[in-house]
Amino acid sequence: MAEELLKGGNAVICEDEKGRGWKRIDSPSEVRINHNEVPSNISYKEFVFSKTEPIFYFKNRKENYELAEAADGNGKIVFLGAKPCDARSVEIMSKVFNWDYKDKFFNEKAERTIVIGVACSYKDEFCFCTSVNINPASPEGSDIFLVPLDEKEYAVRIITEKGKEFISPYLKYLTEGNAARSEEALGKIKWPGKKFEPGKVREWIGNNFEHKLFDEIGSTCLGCGQCAFACPVCHCFDIVDEECSYECGRRMKNWDACQFGLFTLHSSGHNPRDNQNKRYRQRIAHKFKYYADKFGEILCTGCGRCSRGCPVQIDIAQVAAEINSTANRV
Amino acid sequence: MNELRQLAKELLGNGTVKVIIGYSEGTTPERAKPFIARTEEDAGKLIFNKYCVNNLAVYLTRKEFKRKGTIGIVAKGCDVKAIVQLIQENQVIKDDVYIIGMNCGGVVSGFGVDDTAVKCNNCKVKTPHLYHTLLGAPVETPAKDDGHLKLIQKLDAMTAEEKWSFWEAEFEKCVKCYACRQACPLCYCEKCIADKSMPRWIESSAHTRGNFAWNIIRAFHLSGRCVGCGECERACPAEIPLSLINRKMGMVAKKEFDYSAGMALDAPTLVGNYDTADREDFIK
Numbered sequence: 001m002a003e004e005l006l007k008g009g010n011a012v013i014c015e016d017e018k019g020r021g022w023k024r025i026d027s028p029s030e031v032r033i034n035h036n037e038v039p040s041n042i043s044y045k046e047f048v049f050s051k052t053e054p055i056f057y058f059k060n061r062k063e064n065y066e067l068a069e070a071a072d073g074n075g076k077i078v079f080l081g082a083k084p085c086d087a088r089s090v091e092i093m094s095k096v097f098n099w100d101y102k103d104k105f106f107n108e109k110a111e112r113t114i115v116i117g118v119a120c121s122y123k124d125e126f127c128f129c130t131s132v133n134i135n136p137a138s139p140e141g142s143d144i145f146l147v148p149l150d151e152k153e154y155a156v157r158i159i160t161e162k163g164k165e166f167i168s169p170y171l172k173y174l175t176e177g178n179a180a181r182s183e184e185a186l187g188k189i190k191w192p193g194k195k196f197e198p199g200k201v202r203e204w205i206g207n208n209f210e211h212k213l214f215d216e217i218g219s220t221c222l223g224c225g226q227c228a229f230a231c232p233v234c235h236c237f238d239i240v241d242e243e244c245s246y247e248c249g250r251r252m253k254n255w256d257a258c259q260f261g262l263f264t265l266h267s268s269g270h271n272p273r274d275n276q277n278k279r280y281r282q283r284i285a286h287k288f289k290y291y292a293d294k295f296g297e298i299l300c301t302g303c304g305r306c307s308r309g310c311p312v313q314i315d316i317a318q319v320a321a322e323i324n325s326t327a328n329r330v
Numbered sequence: 331m332n333e334l335r336q337l338a339k340e341l342l343g344n345g346t347v348k349v350i351i352g353y354s355e356g357t358t359p360e361r362a363k364p365f366i367a368r369t370e371e372d373a374g375k376l377i378f379n380k381y382c383v384n385n386l387a388v389y390l391t392r393k394e395f396k397r398k399g400t401i402g403i404v405a406k407g408c409d410v411k412a413i414v415q416l417i418q419e420n421q422v423i424k425d426d427v428y429i430i431g432m433n434c435g436g437v438v439s440g441f442g443v444d445d446t447a448v449k450c451n452n453c454k455v456k457t458p459h460l461y462h463t464l465l466g467a468p469v470e471t472p473a474k475d476d477g478h479l480k481l482i483q484k485l486d487a488m489t490a491e492e493k494w495s496f497w498e499a500e501f502e503k504c505v506k507c508y509a510c511r512q513a514c515p516l517c518y519c520e521k522c523i524a525d526k527s528m529p530r531w532i533e534s535s536a537h538t539r540g541n542f543a544w545n546i547i548r549a550f551h552l553s554g555r556c557v558g559c560g561e562c563e564r565a566c567p568a569e570i571p572l573s574l575i576n577r578k579m580g581m582v583a584k585k586e587f588d589y590s591a592g593m594a595l596d597a598p599t600l601v602g603n604y605d606t607a608d609r610e611d612f613i614k
Binding site: 018020021041042046051052125126219220222223224225226228229230238240242252254255257260261262275307308309311312313314315318 | 356357358361362363364365366384388389393394441442503505506507508509511512513525527530533534535536537540561564565567568569
């Protein structure tokens, strides 16, 4: 089935063999579905929200200027083996890319996306999907959902209309399944424990903007972008011009991160978030309060990538749990 | 651990130091994290074990610590190298730091793993070469294979095209999160060249050209300065083998100028010093 998919000019995206990130595969032998190992260092968002992409090309002439549109691809973008904490990523980011301005770069790719999710039987001390209303057996966000039955066999569940349409040419590769068997497999999955109540965290942040807790965390934060760039839903970007300077060039849209000192630096030299404490507060507040207030979604899927990969071990679930317990004490 | 906590309590209590930059337990006991002890009570949370991988010297050049009184720091030999290099480069005033040197038998290669870091294989500073107080007993470890050296030799033997494709494949994964820079104690520039936009020297886009520009310029800037703590490589979410580049540059500094970074307090820095006897035969 993967072979036929690849021949059809579709981009099939799987986790790479080293677990560093996700890659577009060239042959069916590269298919890798990870349902019981640690999530990759970096999520697959770069295939819908590119780490760098041209917005347009320009030529500057004395009397006028010319713009050329950046070329778009076509064919489906198939995410194969998305754990429930990955599967919701496109859906969550869609909110911000469509609320006032419709970001055509994101939407164009998001529309071509097919998410083939997989029930997840991995959990470690950094997993906290259940704290942000996701669970390891949930098909939410997936168009098609795989339930691992044994080492080789998966039960295939069709979740959305998009998924149904997508899979119809390939039904010949599937055999009639036993719903009870996949239900049983799902039932056996052990969920990570709930670490905090997102509503509590949201409320507390709103009332404790200047709390010393943020200073404590900020004091060890190094200010790199690992957390934001590994995250399946962080979506900030920067716009820069590059290539042949004034006469011609291209305007690029690049990933940006709120932990960078440059992120909020004004051209006047003033920086409203002039230290790491304020930057870390922004990260937490955006995820659990601002996004929730504006879009009714938590900007976090509980995958734990930011915590596992943080060079100084700042654990976002621990921070949220601490906020939760501080809120309970008051 | 008790002697560390006891000493920390004393130093904080009698005002010898303002704060102590050390380690405390992370999410699990097998993961230590940086921790700033400010009170005697905080001193009780300090730990030291093989999971203390971070090079805490990175915090010494932070605005909130710089010239704000004496800062205590828990340091392994490799971290002390960074402190020495920072003093050599006049970024840290010698009297502003109180080094709690730790005898070290090697640390793990990253969080959540239990192997020994490659940098520890042939460590020459298991007992730190500079400290105010030394804690722990000297640890004897058997000499191990130098994992990096073999890879560097392999790279050296490659043709230019092969080297290019090796690094192209590695750098392609770079996402420009700058974790390498932020985790590096010697990357202390207040304004990094990568952040300058008028003019923009280094393209901030994470495409092949931008990634090459960034990673190569960082290697150049660290030549003869990198102390080999390996923090850049450990911090990299794309797992780019940055140690290979930095180690190679360090080997050149050793071979051509007989210089090792961070070893001697009073030695002039390699790039900050000019000598008429310097070799020039590489200029063609």
